[in-house]
Amino acid sequence: MAEALLLHAHKIDHTTRATFAPQHLIEVLTYLKKTLHFDQLLDVTAIDEKPMKMVYILRSHDFIDSYILTTSLDETHTIDSATSLFESAHWLERETYDQYGVHFVGHPNLTRILNHEGFVGHPLRKDYPIAQGQMCHETLDLLPQLQARLESKGILTRQSDGTYSSGSRDIMYLNLGPSHPASHGTIRTFVALEGETIVGAVNEIGYLHRGFEKSCENHTYNQIIPYTDRLNYCSSLANNVAFAKTIEEMLGVTLPDRGIFIRVMLIELSRIIDHLVCLGANLVDLGALTNYWYLFNPRETAYDFLTKLTGARLTNSYMRVGGMAHDLFVGWEEEMKRVLADVEQGMGDTLKLIEHNRIFHDRTQNVGILTPQRVRDFAISGPNARASGVPYDMRKTAPYYYYESFDFDTVLGSVGDVYDRMMVRFEEIRQSIRIIRQIMARIPSGAVSIDDHRIVLPPKPSVYDSIEGTINHFKLIIDGVRVSAQSHYSAIEAVNGELGFFVVSNGSGTPAKVKVKAPSFTAMSAYASMIEGGQIADAIATLGSINIIAGEMDR
Amino acid sequence: MELERPIIEESIDNVIVTRLDSAVNWARESSLWPMVFGTACCAIEFMATTASKYDLSRFGAEVIRFSPRQADLLIVAGTISYKQAPILRQIYAQMPSPKWVISMGACACSGGFYDNYATVQGIDTLIPVDFYVAGCPPRPEALLDAIVALQHSITHPNASKGLAMTCCDDGVCKPCTIGAVHG
Ligand code: SF4
DSSP states (O other), rough: OOOOOGGGEEETTTTEEEOOGGHHHHHHHHHHIIIIIEEEEEEEEEOOSOOOOOEEEETTTOOOOOEEEEEEOOOOOEEEEOTTTTTTHHHHHHHHHHOOOOOTEEEETOSSSSOOOOOOOOOSSTTTTTTTTOOOOOOOOHHHHHHHHHHHHOOOOEEESEEETTHHHHHOEEESSSSSGTTTTEEEEEEEEEETTTEEEEEEEEEEEOHHHHHHTTTTTHHHHHOOOOOOOOSSSHHHHHHHHHHHHHHHHOOOOHHHHHHHHHHHHHHHHHHHHHHHHHHHHHTHHHHHHHHHHHHHHHHHHHHHHHSSSSOOOOTTEEESOOOOOTTTHHHHHHHHHHHHHHHHHHHHHHTTHHHHHHHHHSSSOHHHHHOOOOOOOOOHHHHHHHOOOOHSOOOTTGGSSOOOOOOOOSSOOOOHHHHHHHHHHHHHHHHHHHHHHHHSOOOSSOOOOOSSSSOOHHHHHHHHHHHHHHHHHOOOOOOSEEEEEEEEETTTTTEEEEEESSSSSSSEEEEOOHHHHHHHHHHHHHHTTHHHHHHHHHHHHTTOOOHHHHH | OOOOOOOOOHGGOOOOOOOOHHHHHHOOOOTTEEEEEEEEEHHHHHHHHSSSSTTTGGGGGOEEEEEEEEEEEEEEEOOOOOGGGGHHHHHHHHOOSSSEEEEEHHHHHHTOOOTTTTBOOGGGGTSSSSEOOOOSSSSSHHHHHHHHHHHHHHOOSSSSSEEEEEEETTTTEOTTTTTOOOO
C-alpha cells in the first residue's frame, strides 16, 4: 500500500530516487524505515523553486543504498515533521525552517538554529539579498528550552502560574560557551546541575554560520573550492575532493588514475593531520598538555609538505573540477616519508604517556557513551560511529577511487565512550599511513587532470599564444564550468564521517543550490543526550572526542 | 663589629630615573596576557603559533587566558558572525584596561570572502582594533609580527598602529614604509 505512494521510483547504482505527495510523508518514511530498512535520515533540505520542494536523503541499514525523496509543497510551505521517526530530523528540520521558512507540523521546537533569533526572513530564499546582514544585540536565553527538557524528564513540574518548580531537588543552571576554551569558541551548552551531575542539557549552535550555501549560489563551481576549504578547516583537502567529485559525477567525467591516487593520498593525509589536532586538543581539555606539543609538531612537517604542494598551510584549495591545480612536486616521496615518520614518532610518544595511564583511563572510559542504536537514530558517521562498533566506513561499504584495492582495516570500538573514540582515531592514523605507503609504491604516471578544456583550464602556452586558448581560458574563468540541469548527491568518507554535497544545477556555471551534509552537524545534535548523567568535566572530554568542527557544522 | 654601610655616591649608579608610565609600560610590553577569541580556521593557526615550532613564549606573550578578566590582549582569530557579535562585545567589555586588540585574518578584519548576510564585515564595527593581520589564515609569523609591533607600540606611544610591520630603526619610529593604513 505505502509502496504505491512512492512515485517515479527509479534506481541507478545504489541510489533510488522517488517523489511523493507531501501529505503522505509519514507513511512513506515509515515504509522506508520499517519495511525497506532505510533507518538513517542523513539530510533534510528544501529547494526554493516554484513550487518549493523538499528533499529527504536516507541511508539503508547496511549503509550501501541511498534513497532520495522529493516532494513539492503548496504555497503554505507546510509539511509534517519526521521527528517521530528520526532523531536526526530535529535539527535538520530546524535548519530548513530557519533557512527556507518551511513549517514542520508537530516539530517539538521549531526555532531558528543557524541564524539568530531576531533574524527576519529566510536567507536561502532566492529573494533574500545575499549581503543583507542583520545585527544581533542579544544572545538567546536558553532557559525556557532547558526547563521544557527538564519537565519532559520529570525533574521540573510546571506550576499553575506558569513557573517551574523542582520540588525538593536543588537544581543549578550553568552556561558553557560559546566563548570557552573547550567549546572551540562556537558551541554553547546550557546545563542543569544537581550537585555535580548534569541532569539536563541543551545546545545552541550557529555561532560560526557564515553563509556558505548562499555564497555558493553566487560563485562559479571552481570559485566554491576555496569555500569548501573552510568547512572542516583541519582537513581542507578532503572537503575539496568531496565537492570536486560531486561536480565531476554531474559532468560525467572520471579523473586519470594518477589524479585519483593523488586525491586518495591527500584525503588520507588530511585524515591524519585532522585526527592529530582532535586528539591533541582533546588531551589538552583533559589537562594533558604535553601531548599537544607531541601531536601538533608532526602537523608542522605536514604543513611544510602541503605548502610546497599547494602554496598554503591550512586552506589549500588544490583541487579543481576535473582534477587539480598541478602535479606533485619533484622529490615529494622523500618529504612524504618524513611526514609519516614524524607522525609515527609523535603518536608513539603520546601513546607512551597515555596508553597505560590510570588517570587517562579513568577520565575517558565509560564516559559519554553513544550506543549503536543512537548512532543510527542521529545518522552519525565516521570515527564517532565506528567507535560505537557501527561498521560504517564508506571506503568499505561503497568504495570509490579504488579504495577496495588498498589493504587497510576499518577500526571499530566496542563501548562507544570517549576512550574508544580517541583510540579509534589513533588507529585510523596508522591505517591511513598504511594506505599512503601503498600509494607511494603504486602511484602510476600520467596526467592528473582530465583533458577536456570545457572543464579544465587550457595549458598556459596555448593561453598566451593562441586566441582560442585565451578565449577558452577567459570563458571558463568568467562563466565557470557549465553543468547541465540536474540534482545530485555524492559523498566521501571524510575525516569526520560522511561528507556529502547535494547540488542542484541549472545549466549555468553557478549552482542553483548547494547543501552540505555535514557529519559534525548530526554528531552535535546527539551531544546533549550524551552528557546527561555525567559531570561537567565529562562533558568537556566528550565534546573534544566527537571532534566538532564548527566551520563544517554551522557552514 | 660595626656593619659596613653602603657609600651613597657609589649606589647612585644603580638607580634608574624614569617616568612611572614608562616603567609600567616597559613591564606591560613583555608580559602581555592574551585571550584568544578563536572561532574558525584562523584559530588553528593561532594554535600553531603557540606550539613548539613558532613558540609564542619567545616573545613574552604566551600566558594564554581564557577569562577576559585576566587578559589585556584580545586576539580575535576567525570569522565573527552576527550571532557572535554580542558575545564579542561582552568579552571585550569584561577585559580590564589597558587593553589591546589584534584582529587576525581577513574575516576578523573585513569579513573576508564571506560578504554575506551572516558575517560581520569587520570586527572594528563592534570593538576598537589596534592591529590588523592580513591573511586567510595569516601565517604564524604574521601574527608574531603583529604581537611584536603591538609590544613596540606600548613602549612607544607615538608609534604607528594599524597593520603590523611598523618600522623602527635606531629607536626612531617612522611611519610604516609598506604603504600601510595607520589606525
Ligand atoms: S580569515 Fe580565512 S582562515 Fe581566517 S577565519 Fe576567515 S576564512 Fe578562516
